[in-house]
Structure formats: structure tokens, C-alpha cells
Amino acid sequence: MHAQRITVSVLTRLLLLLAVCFMPCSQASIPLSASPNQSSYSLVPYSEFWCAEDPPQTLHRLLSEPRDFEPSRYSDNLNFGYTQQDVWLRTQVHNDSPGPQRWIIQFEYPFLDNVTLYTLREQFTGVQRSGSAVPVGQRVLAHRQAVFPLSLDPNETVTLYTHVAAYGSKMLSYNLMMPEAFYAQNERQNFWLATYFGMILALGLYNGLLYLGFRERVFLHYSLFVGGFGLAILAFNGLGTLMFWSFLAENTARLVALSFTFASTMATLFAQSFLNTATYSPRWHQILTTFRSYCWLAVIATLLLPIPVALHLMDVTGFMTSLLLLVCGSYCSLRGVPSARLFVLAWTLLLLGTGVFTLRNLGVLPTNFITLHGLQIGSALEMLLLSFALVSHFNQLKRQKELAQSAMVAALKKQESILEQKVAARTKALEHQANCDVLTGLLNRYGLCRDADAALHRNRQHNHRLALLMLDLDRFKPINDVYGHEAGDFVLQQIAKRIAHSARDGDHCARLGGDEFVIIMENIESGEPLESIQARIDYAIRSPIKLPCGERINVGVSIGVSTCHGDDGATLESLLREADSHMYTAKSSHAATDYHYVPANL
Numbered sequence: 377m378h379a380q381r382i383t384v385s386v387l388t389r390l391l392l393l394l395a396v397c398f399m400p401c402s403q404a405s406i407p408l409s410a411s412p413n414q415s416s417y418s419l420v421p422y423s424e425f426w427c428a429e430d431p432p433q434t435l436h437r438l439l440s441e442p443r444d445f446e447p448s449r450y451s452d453n454l455n456f457g458y459t460q461q462d463v464w465l466r467t468q469v470h471n472d473s474p475g476p477q478r479w480i481i482q483f484e485y486p487f488l489d490n491v492t493l494y495t496l497r498e499q500f501t502g503v504q505r506s507g508s509a510v511p512v513g514q515r516v517l518a519h520r521q522a523v524f525p526l527s528l529d530p531n532e533t534v535t536l537y538t539h540v541a542a543y544g545s546k547m548l549s550y551n552l553m554m555p556e557a558f559y560a561q562n563e564r565q566n567f568w569l570a571t572y573f574g575m576i577l578a579l580g581l582y583n584g585l586l587y588l589g590f591r592e593r594v595f596l597h598y599s600l601f602v603g604g605f606g607l608a609i610l611a612f613n614g615l616g617t618l619m620f621w622s623f624l625a626e627n628t629a630r631l632v633a634l635s636f637t638f639a640s641t642m643a644t645l646f647a648q649s650f651l652n653t654a655t656y657s658p659r660w661h662q663i664l665t666t667f668r669s670y671c672w673l674a675v676i677a678t679l680l681l682p683i684p685v686a687l688h689l690m691d692v693t694g695f696m697t698s699l700l701l702l703v704c705g706s707y708c709s710l711r712g713v714p715s716a717r718l719f720v721l722a723w724t725l726l727l728l729g730t731g732v733f734t735l736r737n738l739g740v741l742p743t744n745f746i747t748l749h750g751l752q753i754g755s756a757l758e759m760l761l762l763s764f765a766l767v768s769h770f771n772q773l774k775r776q777k778e779l780a781q782s783a784m785v786a787a788l789k790k791q792e793s794i795l796e797q798k799v800a801a802r803t804k805a806l807e808h809q810a811n812c813d814v815l816t817g818l819l820n821r822y823g824l825c826r827d828a829d830a831a832l833h834r835n836r837q838h839n840h841r842l843a844l845l846m847l848d849l850d851r852f853k854p855i856n857d858v859y860g861h862e863a864g865d866f867v868l869q870q871i872a873k874r875i876a877h878s879a880r881d882g883d884h885c886a887r888l889g890g891d892e893f894v895i896i897m898e899n900i901e902s903g904e905p906l907e908s909i910q911a912r913i914d915y916a917i918r919s920p921i922k923l924p925c926g927e928r929i930n931v932g933v934s935i936g937v938s939t940c941h942g943d944d945g946a947t948l949e950s951l952l953r954e955a956d957s958h959m960y961t962a963k964s965s966h967a968a969t970d971y972h973y974v975p976a977n978l
Contacts (some may be wrong), residue, residue, distance in 0.1 A: 408469035415557035456546040471528035485612040491522040520614030576606035580793035594649040601642035608635030633690040640697035642673035682743035698727040722761035729754015816872035819886035846955035850932030934963035
């Protein structure tokens with residue numbers, strides 16, 4: 377009894393296992409009963425597929441030579457990757473409604489070159505064409521995806537044969553949808569695609585303008601990267617063919633490969649300029665430069681190689697670029713390069729999207745919303761993050777420019793101040809040279825004339841008394857004759873110092889030439905006798921002078937005085953003439969008294 381129970385249990389489990397295994401096969405042979413109560417159906421569980429190295433080109437040949445179609449148990453079975461074989465799909469659809477129904481068959485993957493749908497009915501066979509390589513005017517419906525209308529009579533059953541030929545990955549998930557559901561879904565997809573491409577266009581133009589404004593290559597490289605990437609996505613999603621280049625036909629696939637590979641090339645340039653690898657990591661800079669040489673060769677190869685090989689090369693190049701830049705960014709982040717962390721995060725997202733895109737094209741990953749749109753999702757997030765990083769970079773450049781401008785202005789102001797000081801000092805020096813005697817440092821004749829004019833002007837304004845003293849040295853010539861002119865110059869310098877020291881503050885002391893000196897005194901008080909001033913100056917000058925050679929000598933002085941008061945019409949010339957006359961009178965008096973004070977050795 378116990379043995380029977382064990383046997384029954386084992387047999388039951390085997391039957392259940394067999395039922396599970398054969399359920400998809402049996403389900404694939406059952407027609408899809410399409411009811412208007414449900415807006416959409418996946419045709420994958422109800423489809424069979426057949427692919428061969430030498431596929432028939434017409435439905436007649438396919439029907440004349442029976443083929444072993446295999447049921448598609450899951451949606452993964454219709455992901456054929458980069459196979460060179462054409463694929464045929466067979467599906468039966470039954471209208472489970474007493475009235476006629478209109479449906480739309482939609483292939484989810486937009487990058488299918490040629491898709492031909494044959495509808496077998498009892499009386500005739502309909503043929504419809506679509507695909508990314510088919511000109512828009514020849515498509516049954518002008519849409520970026522391969523879509524076909526399907527009309528069913530009441531309780532009608534039709535057999536659908538679909539022939540797919542494509543250079544790229546054959547991802548053949550397709551659906552049966554009510555027109556209302558299809559157009560509602562289409563509007564949502566168009567909204568997100570318009571948002572995505574609007575962002576791509578805005579980023580590209582904005583960074584292009586920043587390059588024109590700042591002449592920083594990082595903005596140009598990013599703009600070219602975004603432009604190449606956006607062009608590739610535009611062609612890949614079918615919008616480019618639908619709106620711009622329907623004439624390219626099968627070369628649309630080559631445009632996708634070329635654009636993606638060009639974007640990879642620009643990405644290496646952007647990484648070098650953004651991370652400043654030439655400064656922070658010269659070794660990585662050299663690695664990226666070498667890898668970019670490969671990228672340029674890949675760009676040329678996508679133009680020359682067969683389209684399937686070019687698409688494979690595109691996937692490999694894109695994946696290698698993303699991985700290489702991620703490692704480079706991580707290294708720069710560890711080195712503390714500015715904005716490197718944000719760069720790493722951005723390229724991680726793009727790498728995930730690129731990896732999902734590549735693995736799905738190779739048939740490794742199943743098709744769903746994430747894998748189907750992984751590249752767009754990853755690239756959108758990556759570009760947004762990089763745009764934030766570029767904004768930070770832009771602000772940094774702006775601050776650097778402002779600091780540089782401030783430093784330049786400060787430097788210019790400093791140089792201007794230094795130049796003004798030099799000009800003032802030079803002007804003062806030139807003025808001193810023009811107005812002062814080179815030997816004694818007192819005013820020369822020009823300086824005396826200038827100061828005298830100003831003093832006389834003030835004297836007339838304030839009605840003060842002004843005096844001019846003319847001094848002529850006595851017994852000066854024998855000094856030059858005995859001790860030489862150098863000793864004579866030394867004596868003149870000492871006399872000049874004594875005259876300046878004996879004069880009052882504000883008096884104007886000058887050397888007319890030779891051994892003649894002049895003092896102009898302003899504001900002479902009425903109670904201030906000029907005789908005491910003359911005596912003080914006479915005593916100072918007659919004091920002994922020790923020559924550099926050690927000898928002691930002394931000289932005399934003859935002083936002539938002239939005065940003026942207020943606006944009496946006096947001029948410097950008249951005062952000099954009057955003082956000169958008095959000075960010669962004094963010199964004659966000194967000669968009469970015979971002041972022969974000469975040193976002992978004379």
C-alpha cells in the first residue's frame with residue numbers, strides 16, 4: 377500500500393513536469409483569440425519561428441517547401457542577436473467577436489531593416505512592408521517602428537507570416553494592439569523621445585556657444601560627443617529615417633554605426649580635457665590618446681566594412697570606451713582631480729546603459745523596457761550629470777577668469793602706481809636739475825628767477841617787505857690757485873651749506889655762478905634789522921674751513937642788500953642791480969681795510 381502511494385506520487389509529478397514542458401508548444405499551435413475587451417496582446421507566446429541560412433525570399437516558396445517552425449515559448453526565443461539568417465514568424469489570429477475588428481501589429485524594436493507581413497485568408501493573401509531601411513513612402517504606415525494594420529471579419533481566423541531581414545540585432549518582440557491603445561502608447565513614447573532629443577539638442581548647442589565664448593576645448597568636445605550620440609540615437613529609434621534621411625535605405629544602419637563610433641572618439645577627447653589628464657595623469661593621457669587612434673580607425677572601418685561587421689565593431693568600441701573612461705575617471709577621482717567623482721558616476725550610468733544595449737543586441741539579455749531603452753536612459757542620466765559637472769567647470773572657469781581679471785587690474789594699477797611714482801620722482805629730479813645748482817644744491821639762476829617771481833607776487837599781494845642779499849666771496853681765487861679746483865669746489869659746497877643754515881626757514885638761497893650767491897628774504901619785519909642778519913651770515917662764512925688735505929683756510933664775503941616794499945614796481949633785475957652796486961661798495965671797503973687773511977702756508 378505504501379509502495380503504491382509512492383508510485384502514484386512519482387507518476388503524478390512526472391506528468392506535471394511533462395505538462396509544464398510541453399505547455400508552451402501546445403500553446404504556440406493554438407490561435408490567438410483576440411477580443412475587443414482586451415486592448416493589447418503579446419504575439420510571442422502564440423508565434424512560431426523558423427530561420428535558415430538560405431531562407432526563401434517569397435511566401436510561395438516557403439509554403440511549397442514545408443518548414444519545421446519552432447514554437448516561441450518565451451519572448452527570449454525571439455531575440456536572435458546579430459544572426460545573419462533571415463527569420464520567419466508564423467501566427468494565427470482569430471477574431472473572437474461577432475463584429476469586424478481593426479488591430480495594429482507593432483514590432484517593439486525600431487531598428488529592423490526590412491519587415492514584410494503576409495496575411496493569409498481563405499480567398500486572398502495581403503502583403504505589407506515596413507522597416508527602418510524601407511523608404512517612408514513605401515511603408516504601409518509612416519511610423520518609426522514596423523507597424524501594420526490588421527482588419528478581421530466577424531469570427532475570422534487568419535495566418536500571419538512575417539519575414540524579417542536586418543543587418544543589426546533581430547529583436548522580434550511584437551504585439552497586437554487596438555488602434556486606440558496603440559496611438560495612446562505612441563503619444564507617450566513620442567513625448568519622452570521629444571524630451572530626450574530636446575535635451576540632446578539643448579546641451580549640444582549650449583556647450584557649442586560656451587566654446588565660442590570661452591574658447592575652452594572641453595565644451596567643444598562635449599558638444600561633438602553629444603552631437604554624435606544624438607545623431608546615432610535619432611537613426612537608431614527610426615525618427616531620423618522618418619523625418620530626415622529616408623533615402624539612405626539600408627545605409628541607415630551604417631549611419632548608426634558611424635555615429636556611435638564617432639561619439640566614442642569624442643568621448644575620449646572630452647575625458648582628457650575635462651579631467652585634465654595631461655596635468656594630473658600623463659600616463660592615462662597617453663593611454664587615451666593611443667586608444668583614440670584605434671577609435672579613428674574604427675570610424676573609417678564603419679564606412680568601409682560590411683554593415684554587419686560595422687555594427688559589431690560599433691558595439692565593441694562603445695563598450696571598450698565606456699569601460700576605459702570609467703577606469704580612468706576612477707583613477708583621477710582617487711587622485712583628487714576636480715569633478716572626477718561626478719564624471720565617474722555619469723560614466724557608470726552610461727556604461728550600464730551601453731552594457732545592457734550591447735548584451736541585448738548579442739542576445740544575452742531578454743527584451744523589456746529597460747533593455748530596450750537602456751541606452752537612452754543611461755545616456756540621458758549621464759549627459760545630465762555631465763552637464764552639471766560642466767556647469768561647475770563653467771563656474772570655476774568664470775571664477776578663474778574673474779580672479780585673473782582682478783589680478784590683471786591690480787597688477788595694472790600697481791604698475792600704474794609704480795610708473796606714477798617713477799614719473800613723479802623723475803619729474804622731481806628733472807625739476808631739481810633745472811632749478812638747482814649741481815655743485816652746491818642751491819637754486820641756480822633759473823630757479824632763482826622762478827622763486828623770485830613768486831615771492832614778488834606774494835609781496836605785492838600782502839604788502840610785505842622783501843630783501844635781496846648778494847654775496848661775493850673774498851680771497852677765493854688763491855684757494856683754486858694753490859690747492860686746485862677740487863679744493864675750490866669743496867669750499868663752495870661748505871659755504872653753500874653755511875648760507876643755507878644761516879638763512880631763515882622759507883628764504884631762497886641761490887648761486888648765481890662762480891663765487892656769487894643770492895638770498896631772497898620774504899616777510900621782513902619792520903623791527904628786524906638787516907644788519908644783524910648780514911652779521912650772522914658774515915660770521916658763518918668767515919669761520920675757518922678744513923680742506924680734505926688737512927689744511928685750514930678761511931675766506932671773506934662782501935654783501936650787498938636791496939629791499940622793496942609792497943607794490944613799488946620792483947623786479948628781480950632791479951633788485952639784483954641795486955644789491956650788486958652795494959656789494960661792490962662793500963668789496964671796495966674791504967679792499968681799503970686790506971683784509972689779507974691767508975693761511976700760514978700761503
